Amino acid sequence: MGMTTDFEPTDRELWAQASAGGTHAFGRLFDRHARAVYNHCFRLAGSWAAAEDLTQATFLLAWRKRRNVALVNDSALPWLLAVATNVARSERRTVARRLRLAGRMSAETPAPDHADDVAGRVDDERRMAEVLAAVRALPRNQQEALALCVWAGVSYAEAAAVLGIAETSVRARVSKARARLKGLLGTPVVAFATTEEA
Amino acid sequence: MNTTLPPARDLPPGRHAEIRAAVLRAATPDRTRRWVAPLVTATAALAVIGAVAWVAPWSGGGTTQAGQPMPTTETAPTETPPTETPPPTSPQNRSPSVADLTSEEVTAIEQGCREVTFPQAEFTLLAILTDDAGRLALLRGTDDRGDEYLINCTLGFTPAMPYNGSGGGLDAFTPPLSVDTNASASAGGDSPGNKAEYAGMHGTEVYAGRISADVAKVTVTRDDQTVEAILAGDSYLARIVHPADWAIPENMRPAIVRAYDKNGTLLAESGL
Numbered sequence A: 001m002g003m004t005t006d007f008e009p010t011d012r013e014l015w016a017q018a019s020a021g022g023t024h025a026f027g028r029l030f031d032r033h034a035r036a037v038y039n040h041c042f043r044l045a046g047s048w049a050a051a052e053d054l055t056q057a058t059f060l061l062a063w064r065k066r067r068n069v070a071l072v073n074d075s076a077l078p079w080l081l082a083v084a085t086n087v088a089r090s091e092r093r094t095v096a097r098r099l100r101l102a103g104r105m106s107a108e109t110p111a112p113d114h115a116d117d118v119a120g121r122v123d124d125e126r127r128m129a130e131v132l133a134a135v136r137a138l139p140r141n142q143q144e145a146l147a148l149c150v151w152a153g154v155s156y157a158e159a160a161a162v163l164g165i166a167e168t169s170v171r172a173r174v175s176k177a178r179a180r181l182k183g184l185l186g187t188p189v190v191a192f193a194t195t196e197e198a
Numbered sequence B: 001m002n003t004t005l006p007p008a009r010d011l012p013p014g015r016h017a018e019i020r021a022a023v024l025r026a027a028t029p030d031r032t033r034r035w036v037a038p039l040v041t042a043t044a045a046l047a048v049i050g051a052v053a054w055v056a057p058w059s060g061g062g063t064t065q066a067g068q069p070m071p072t073t074e075t076a077p078t079e080t081p082p083t084e085t086p087p088p089t090s091p092q093n094r095s096p097s098v099a100d101l102t103s104e105e106v107t108a109i110e111q112g113c114r115e116v117t118f119p120q121a122e123f124t125l126l127a128i129l130t131d132d133a134g135r136l137a138l139l140r141g142t143d144d145r146g147d148e149y150l151i152n153c154t155l156g157f158t159p160a161m162p163y164n165g166s167g168g169g170l171d172a173f174t175p176p177l178s179v180d181t182n183a184s185a186s187a188g189g190d191s192p193g194n195k196a197e198y199a200g201m202h203g204t205e206v207y208a209g210r211i212s213a214d215v216a217k218v219t220v221t222r223d224d225q226t227v228e229a230i231l232a233g234d235s236y237l238a239r240i241v242h243p244a245d246w247a248i249p250e251n252m253r254p255a256i257v258r259a260y261d262k263n264g265t266l267l268a269e270s271g272l
Helices: A011-019 A023-045 A048-064 A077-093 A095-107 A112-135 A140-151 A156-163 A167-185 B015-026 B039-049 B103-115
Strands: B121-131 B134-143 B148-155 B163-169 B177-186 B203-211 B217-222 B225-228 B230-232 B235-242 B256-260 B266-269
Touching: A011 A023, A023 A048, A023 A077, A023 A112, A023 A140, A023 B015, A048 A077, A048 A112, A048 B015, A077 A140, A077 A156, A112 A167, A140 A156, A140 A167, A156 A167, B103 B121, B103 B134, B103 B148, B103 B163, B121 B148, B121 B230, B121 B235, B134 B235, B148 B177, B148 B203, B163 B177, B177 B256, B177 B266, B203 B217, B203 B256, B217 B235, B225 B235
Parallel strands: none
Antiparallel strands: B121 B134, B134 B148, B148 B163, B177 B203, B203 B235, B217 B225, B217 B256, B230 B235, B256 B266
8 A cells, every 4th residue: 555645635625626616626536436436336236347337327426416425534435335336226226227237248248458358357247246146135235235344345434424324233234244145155255355446 | 156256457448538537527517507407397387386496416505604514424323223124115104294194195196296297107105294385295206117206296286286296316325315306496476477376375495305214304494494304214305485475596506404313413414
């Protein structure tokens, strides 16, 4: 993890500028957090292509709701991940959207400019589909707590703040999710270190 | 089975820039204040009392209040047991304001309000707000695609128009407070240009939206006037009533919507 300098504005500073209409500041926030949001969306959707769409939708919604941001320890990331979670849930509800995504998933072809990456991404999606098949047997709130706290590395306190629930509730949801997944999969779902994304 | 999650990846080459550009295009200053005129509301309001109804998104913002606290979602959340809440359209979410209605009356309101707003959706009546301007119903609905709607609907507006609805589809919810109908305003019946038959009707501003489970109270404040919203499950509805000669001001800013927990702690406010 690199050192921060006095010249690097915090999320709070950037968000204040963005709230005042500063699109440049919002662009910097995008650059800072797009990767983490993109990977969070992939783990929710199981498709890299869908994750691209969800990432865009997340930042569009975040811009529109920018005056409602909940910064946690000066970071916008937990809130952005919560927004992404809601966006992904919303998208899943829409039948037409699901069908379109399914079409895209089946029609995905290697793009010339990242062909070397395609095999890995296809393998990612296969592995993620196996995990999600079990995860989707969980209650929705447990799925979301698992994705936020275990996969995206958001702390229980941060998740509680952005979800608007008690920290003990977040802990309970994650604990139940872990226990049930272990029963379903026969092995724990490996936590994924995401400090590199933040 | 390999349950190790795939490694984190960057956006594909070019896509980071494309998505960034698309987001910033949407965030350009001339779009920070988006006017969304709900077809039904605009048509009905213009036809009935010469009112202009508009719904501004969060980005419309409100007057900055010097010294007002920032949203306090950063404060330690209160202890809330992890309870499973019924779906928003469940009758379990109805407020006591609906309790005195017969099932026939409830059905009539749900059907009447649906027909003047979004006929493709099925709605559940959640609350009825009663004030000096009359009765205003709050309904949540879902269509067969799974899209959700939140509408408010004036009951008994005129004999010719027993239901006069407004509202729209719902975006993803961002806790703890979402103002989905933000200043849906109608001029008073005595304002210039209105028909004589609407004389005496109050001007109004309607606010409605969604809240998280820890929100116990929602208020709407414009200048020195504060009204408390009626809550129904994860939805709320509030209306500021103006005199009959009230005209919608040019460049009207939405009022401030605030959400509090059961201890009176401010959790969030719109229009910062």
